[in-house]
Amino acid sequence: MHIREFFKSYRESGKFIFKIMLLVSIFVWASGPIYAGNYLNSAHGNSNYGVKRTGISQYPRGHCAHCHEQHASINGAEPVPINGAVGYLLFSPNYTSQTVNFCFDCHVQTGGYQEGGGIINRSYSYNFGGNTDSYDNDLKQAFSHTAPGSSHNLNDIKKILGTTMYDANGHEWSLPKTLNPCDACHNPHIVQRNYPVSNADGKLKTAVTRPSNPNQLWGDDEGERMNRYGDYQAPYWYGSDTDDPKFEPAGDEVQDGSNLPDFVRLCTDCHNGYNQIWSSRLGRYLLPIKWFSNNGDIHGVKRGFIKRPRPPYSYQQHYTLSCTDCHEPHGSSNIFLLRTSINGKSISVSNTDDESWRNFCYGACHNYKHNKRNCFECHHHNKKF
Amino acid sequence: MRVRRLVFGNIVVVCLLCVCMPLHAEVTGECSNCHTMHNSQGGQPMAYHLVNGQPVASSTPNPMLLVCDCIGCHTSDGTNTIVNGVPIVYNMVSPNKPLAGGNFYYVINNGNNRGHNVFGISGPDPNLGNTPPGGTSMSSQLRCAGKYGCHGDRTIVNQFLAMKGAHHTHDVVLDGSTVGKSYRFLKGVLGKEEPHWEHDATSSVHNEYQGATDFSTSTSISSLCAQCHGNFHSSTGVGDNSPWFRHPTDIILPNKGEYQHYNDDTLDYSLIAPVARLDPNSVADPSKVVPGQDVVMCLSCHRAHGSPYYKMLRWDYTNYDLDKALSGCSVCHTNKQ
Numbered sequence: 182m183h184i185r186e187f188f189k190s191y192r193e194s195g196k197f198i199f200k201i202m203l204l205v206s207i208f209v210w211a212s213g214p215i216y217a218g219n220y221l222n223s224a225h226g227n228s229n230y231g232v233k234r235t236g237i238s239q240y241p242r243g244h245c246a247h248c249h250e251q252h253a254s255i256n257g258a259e260p261v262p263i264n265g266a267v268g269y270l271l272f273s274p275n276y277t278s279q280t281v282n283f284c285f286d287c288h289v290q291t292g293g294y295q296e297g298g299g300i301i302n303r304s305y306s307y308n309f310g311g312n313t314d315s316y317d318n319d320l321k322q323a324f325s326h327t328a329p330g331s332s333h334n335l336n337d338i339k340k341i342l343g344t345t346m347y348d349a350n351g352h353e354w355s356l357p358k359t360l361n362p363c364d365a366c367h368n369p370h371i372v373q374r375n376y377p378v379s380n381a382d383g384k385l386k387t388a389v390t391r392p393s394n395p396n397q398l399w400g401d402d403e404g405e406r407m408n409r410y411g412d413y414q415a416p417y418w419y420g421s422d423t424d425d426p427k428f429e430p431a432g433d434e435v436q437d438g439s440n441l442p443d444f445v446r447l448c449t450d451c452h453n454g455y456n457q458i459w460s461s462r463l464g465r466y467l468l469p470i471k472w473f474s475n476n477g478d479i480h481g482v483k484r485g486f487i488k489r490p491r492p493p494y495s496y497q498q499h500y501t502l503s504c505t506d507c508h509e510p511h512g513s514s515n516i517f518l519l520r521t522s523i524n525g526k527s528i529s530v531s532n533t534d535d536e537s538w539r540n541f542c543y544g545a546c547h548n549y550k551h552n553k554r555n556c557f558e559c560h561h562h563n564k565k566f
Numbered sequence: 567m568r569v570r571r572l573v574f575g576n577i578v579v580v581c582l583l584c585v586c587m588p589l590h591a592e593v594t595g596e597c598s599n600c601h602t603m604h605n606s607q608g609g610q611p612m613a614y615h616l617v618n619g620q621p622v623a624s625s626t627p628n629p630m631l632l633v634c635d636c637i638g639c640h641t642s643d644g645t646n647t648i649v650n651g652v653p654i655v656y657n658m659v660s661p662n663k664p665l666a667g668g669n670f671y672y673v674i675n676n677g678n679n680r681g682h683n684v685f686g687i688s689g690p691d692p693n694l695g696n697t698p699p700g701g702t703s704m705s706s707q708l709r710c711a712g713k714y715g716c717h718g719d720r721t722i723v724n725q726f727l728a729m730k731g732a733h734h735t736h737d738v739v740l741d742g743s744t745v746g747k748s749y750r751f752l753k754g755v756l757g758k759e760e761p762h763w764e765h766d767a768t769s770s771v772h773n774e775y776q777g778a779t780d781f782s783t784s785t786s787i788s789s790l791c792a793q794c795h796g797n798f799h800s801s802t803g804v805g806d807n808s809p810w811f812r813h814p815t816d817i818i819l820p821n822k823g824e825y826q827h828y829n830d831d832t833l834d835y836s837l838i839a840p841v842a843r844l845d846p847n848s849v850a851d852p853s854k855v856v857p858g859q860d861v862v863m864c865l866s867c868h869r870a871h872g873s874p875y876y877k878m879l880r881w882d883y884t885n886y887d888l889d890k891a892l893s894g895c896s897v898c899h900t901n902k903q
Contacts, residue, residue, distance in 0.1 A: 251813045252700060256694065269810065
């Protein structure tokens with residue numbers, strides 16, 4: 182139909198004006214405020230459960246002033262905690278050490294400055310794996326693990342800030358040197374409460390931002406979740422099995438990763454074949470992780486079938502795993518940030534002995550072990566088998 | 567000549583004010599409108615001054631034979647904020663259009679933390695006393711002018727001596743050389759004065775404030791505040807770069823990140839969170855803000871005299887509706903709303 186006839190037919194049917202109005206209003210609605218940020222949709226800016234510093238009664242919950250002091254003075258004196266005027270106008274220094282961090286001033290089970298005194302943020306294995314037997318209660322705990330446990334080393338993260346990094350596609354990115362290392366993955370002005378899992382109206386609540394793109398939430402939109410790989414299979418929820426299958430991360434029937442941020446992309450902004458990442462704990466550079474390469478990791482995107490799978494994984498299938506299927510992001514009582522529960526089962530890996538590894542590989546996902554040598558000698562990151 | 571009668575209880579004070587709408591900050595009109603030669607007319611004293619916001623007739627003459635002290639002239643018992651050409655900074659009833667500096671009405675009516683507690687209008691601030699936060703204690707309560715005030719020559723204690731000549735200065739060009747030739751009689755401060763003190767301000771009709779790119783330039787409006795609130799405007803107190811220790815002023819609004827989208831990306835000059843200029847007299851388009859060029863100042867967030875809001879802010883930062891509370895910050899911090 183010629184365009185003019187098209188409009189004519191509408192005009193004649195009397196729906197023309199209505200349609201135009203509808204189009205216009207959809208356009209106006211969809212365009213919205215262009216530069217509106219996302220702070221008021223963030224966890225910190227939430228007026229029901231957002232930030233509220235003890236003793237700051239003049240400002241409502243969610244208000245900037247609970248974290249930022251314009252002049253480190255209100256009514257002539259610095260509000261508690263008294264730390265002098267410090268960077269980013271924060272009420273206490275941004276980053277000091279693995280266990281002294283502005284974030285932990287509130288993200289701690291007891292003794293924090295958030296009204297009520299504490300914030301519970303349990304381990305991934307608990308929140309998104311259902312493991313109620315072994316977990317951390319708050320972030321400070323999670324970052325406090327020492328051998329045989331492990332914690333993501335904030336000082337090592339701090340060292341990459343201000344340097345040139347590459348994402349898994351080789352694109353350059355860099356974050357300000359002065360940032361709090363936690364902010365590398367969590368832009369505090371936009372990240373959302375992600376537990377319990379809430380995935381409604383096409384938006385997943387997500388607590389992460391990518392280091393390579395700190396001003397955008399990651400995982401909130403479709404196309405930024407694990408289901409984008411087409412072959413993601415969510416692991417079982419803790420204690421669940423074939424009889425009563427429930428899946429991570431919500432403990433329900435959803436198992437395609439559509440409710441899980443694409444953590445592969447998030448983690449591989451740093452952990453890929455381009456960046457050399459020093460581990461103070463190991464005293465060496467980490468193995469490169471090549472999730473997207475044909476010659477890279479077997480658990481990554483490349484082809485290759487799973488060997489001897491335990492359910493819910495099946496034979497003759499390839500799966501792209503999420504980093505969080507095996508790793509805690511913050512800390513764990515296991516080595517290498519390995520989760521305390523994997524694929525529904527409790528997993529203990531306290532050292533690099535063969536027995537520990539068997540516990541991990543065989544205990545969680547594979548139903549067969551060959552007793553040749555220590556699993557780890559042949560199977561590790563950046564290995565095709 | 568118009569005669570204005572102020573009636574307060576049984577004290578009748580006649581303050582004769584007949585000033586033709588002056589164009590610049592130079593008074594015109596008959597001397598006796600403002601000066602009283604013998605402080606006596608029909609046996610009644612002509613001079614008066616304000617005590618806690620109320621005019622009191624006084625048989626002691628005011629300095630310079632003025633009919634009243636500073637506040638006496640700059641006060642009104644009505645709602646208008648320009649009365650016979652006098653800019654009113656203290657209305658005894660809610661002002662209809664507060665001028666650029668705000669209004670001292672709010673200190674009396676909304677609370678002591680709504681503005682500067684100026685002697686004559688209110689008692690000392692019960693929380694802060696005479697100590698400016700970020701500065702050192704003053705031995706006397708705040709005045710309009712002089713050593714304990716903001717206007718005039720701050721090396722002279724007496725308010726009138728500190729202002730000597732100012733009201734009679736023809737100040738077409740402000741160069742800061744005298745009180746009269748300074749922005750709003752703030753000695754040494756530069757800027758461009760909107761003739762009606764922002765009575766009918768719009769994004770294109772407004773004062774232009776002097777900004778700077780360091781803490782040592784003494785002509786900026788923020789450096790005036792810093793004369794008392796020093797720590798809030800210094801390298802040691804604020805820092806020289808991000809991460810800042812206190813909110814920076816006299817720094818350029820960066821032409822990047824969230825700042826380049828000032829005021830919802832319209833770049834329209836915002837009366838809620840305005841900016842200063844490096845050269846107030848050659849602003850290409852007063853209705854626009856130019857990131858990379860314009861400057862953050864104390865008055866980006868505060869009024870100078872008083873406002874209806876907490877800590878004399880320009881918007882209601884304590885509003886329980888977060889959208890409103892943060893509306894001023896988000897003019898610049900466009901990512902954080």
